[in-house]
Amino acid sequence: MVNRTIVGAHYGLRDWLIQRVTAGVMALGSLALAVYVMLHPDLGYDRWTGLFSSQAVRAFALLFLLSLFYHAWVGMRDIVMDYVKPTGIRLIIHVLVVLTLLLYTIWSVQILWGM
Amino acid sequence: MNKVRPKHLALHLIKLPLPGFVSILHRVSGLALFLALPLLLMMLQYSLHSIVTYGQLMDVLAHPLAKLMLLGLLWAYAHHFCAGLRYMAIDLHIVANLKQARDSSKIVMLVSLLLTLLLGAKLW
Numbered sequence: 001m002v003n004r005t006i007v008g009a010h011y012g013l014r015d016w017l018i019q020r021v022t023a024g025v026m027a028l029g030s031l032a033l034a035v036y037v038m039l040h041p042d043l044g045y046d047r048w049t050g051l052f053s054s055q056a057v058r059a060f061a062l063l064f065l066l067s068l069f070y071h072a073w074v075g076m077r078d079i080v081m082d083y084v085k086p087t088g089i090r091l092i093i094h095v096l097v098v099l100t101l102l103l104y105t106i107w108s109v110q111i112l113w114g115m
Numbered sequence: 116m117n118k119v120r121p122k123h124l125a126l127h128l129i130k131l132p133l134p135g136f137v138s139i140l141h142r143v144s145g146l147a148l149f150l151a152l153p154l155l156l157m158m159l160q161y162s163l164h165s166i167v168t169y170g171q172l173m174d175v176l177a178h179p180l181a182k183l184m185l186l187g188l189l190w191a192y193a194h195h196f197c198a199g200l201r202y203m204a205i206d207l208h209i210v211a212n213l214k215q216a217r218d219s220s221k222i223v224m225l226v227s228l229l230l231t232l233l234l235g236a237k238l239w
Contacts, residue, residue, distance in 0.1 A: 020203060023199050027200075045169045072148075075142075111160045111163060111164075
């Protein structure tokens with residue numbers, strides 16, 4: 001009789017790393033925005049949309065949001081795995097979270113390039 | 116593997132040490148930010164779409180309840196940010212022993228509250 005211990009799918013290290021890389025991207029973006037707002041205390045509609053009319057800013061904003069969504073998936077999956085025991089409900093929540101984040105991704109592109 | 120072990124998880128009696136408290140707040144703040152995502156994306160959309168939607172957004176955000184909600188989210192973001200930096204410091208063995216774990220937890224709580232106050236003051 002073979003007595004094997006199931007040890008998982010080995011996605012732990014990859015997710016651990018991705019969680020930190022995406023956090024780094026968001027930290028940089030947050031600091032950049034904070035500095036910009038401090039340098040322009042009179043931030044109004046014109047300056048705000050002017051900032052986002054730059055393709056580079058749009059691209060980095062999308063990178064920020066994609067990082068956020070991937071980061072949120074890893075975090076939400078960990079939370080659901082810890083607290084939701086029935087497999088069926090856990091699967092349903094996982095699918096809903098993934099679909100929601102994919103929709104947010106499409107929405108983000110529409111926001112940034114459809115303004 | 117299937118041995119049933121006794122569990123005594125009386126949640127109302129368990130008193131978490133400060134690092135544990137920071138850890139559970141990291142989860143709670145992350146969950147809150149995830150749930151607030153549609154609102155935040157909608158705010159970004161309204162701020163960028165046109166001068167009319169920008170004005171509508173500013174009117175809504177002028178309401179004290181909206182400001183209170185923003186303040187809460189600001190704290191969630193600040194705490195998640197600082198607690199996340201603490202985890203990276205632990206990964207890099209900068210925080211390596213019990214005293215440092217406790218001290219860094221205190222710093223995370225303090226700095227995130229200070230950041231919330233500072234940004235909140237700017238908000239009002």
